[in-house]
């Protein structure tokens with residue numbers, strides 16, 4: 001290839017990318033790299049990611065439509081093709097593929113939601129689901145093509161091709177690792193996937209420690225890596241930024257000054273470092289939880305600004321706070337230097353002494369920080385979800401109002417997390433009934449109950465199991481066969497199984513009539 005051919009080809013590719021980025025949807029994004037960067041790293045043949053792009057475009061239109069009408073797009077986690085087919089039949093317009101449920105059911109080695117399953121577990125599940133969607137769609141098309149006009153009119157058409165939204169967890173690794181994950185999601189046919197700001201493998205569930213997030217810059221790198229891969233592929237696939245920092249207890253690093261205002265340190269100079277305390281306790285066989293609790297009481301953990309407030313007079317503190325007039329994102333070095341000038345007493349603050357046995361820093365989670373992060377992620381993402389441990393309505397409203405003040409056209413997401421106690425969080429029955437629509441008014445149109453399988457399916461299967469143990473096939477006939485007949489339920493030996501498609505395609509593809517000599 002001559003230099004001119006190469007340059008012309010590159011130029012044409014750059015123009016193609018730039019034109020694509022001018023579309024209504026793409027022009028909402030701001031990339032930290034150029035079209036030339038993308039063009040240089042693309043293949044020399046065009047790769048079409050039709051299913052993912054088409055499903056993403058369908059989802060985008062649904063979002064636009066629902067935002068305009070202030071209506072929710074409700075779904076639940078379905079990681080199994082059979083379950084998904086019924087979700088479609090029931091008329092839900094989107095499907096959700098939960099990482100937590102995949103980790104319990106679609107792996108050889110199950111475990112709790114620590115995202116320690118192989119990185120391609122969720123994309124592989126999406127692939128299986130999308131293939132089943134395409135198959136049901138083809139099966140239905142075939143049956144409908146054989147119907148009389150009267151039968152056609154009397155048979156409702158099911159949209160088996162609902163766009164799938166999948167859980168990409170924390171992306172499972174490095175920049176190139178996230179690019180591979182993204183590629184796999186696109187090839188699998190996903191419409192949208194989300195990446196969060198959690199640290200890999202650091203969720204704790206029962207020992208009184210919670211979640212650990214990565215610094216803001218690392219979160220943004222993850223999202224940008226995914227965006228870059230989508231651009232390389234020319235895919236319309238939607239990228240959702242999920243911020244998990246609300247209720248996070250730790251942060252892995254203090255590299256990013258945007259996080260400094262939320263990192264906590266020891267303010268009691270008499271307190272020994274947490275690591276020392278915990279190692280000694282372990283050696284002496286003392287209980288982890290209570291030792292840590294006693295250390296926390298002694299350490300008097302707070303943020304640097306709170307530590308300043310403790311020792312400063314009100315006037316000094318006001319002068320200290322003047323530091324944030326132009327920007328709230330000041331580094332610890334700037335904070336310390338300013339405090340040294342404005343406050344007469346020394347400020348004792350040691351965030352190193354508070355580091356956990358895994359090296360994490362203590363983090364004061366606040367809604368404000370989640371808002372900061374979500375705003376920082378807006379330019380490279382299409383949609384946003386702030387994950388919350390509890391459904392606190394005032395926090396939900398504040399988050400979305402602040403974000404919508406910057407991006408009112410965006411679709412926001414919400415997860416009805418498995419163990420939410422709506423009434424304990426202050427909802428009345430009436431409010432719970434209206435919750436979907438109240439959220440939709442805030443632009444929160446993507447709404448999922450991710451772990452239905454763990455509650456609903458467990459419940460049904462357990463109840464059935466007890467009945468079957470007691471009454472065997474007599475009970476099965478009464479409760480299942482008779483019920484299904486009466487209600488035309490999909491099942492084996494109904495059209496849902498594709499028997500007609502199977503026979504007809506075998507007949508059509510049969511080679512007999514071209515090979516026999518008469």
Ligand SMILES: C[C@](O)(C(=O)O)[C@H](CC(=O)O)C(=O)O
Nearest residue numbers: 098099100415417418450451
């Ligand atoms: C959505 C989620 O990521 C999932 O894996 O399904 C979980 C669900 C849950 O805890 O109920 C999460 O929100 O972390």
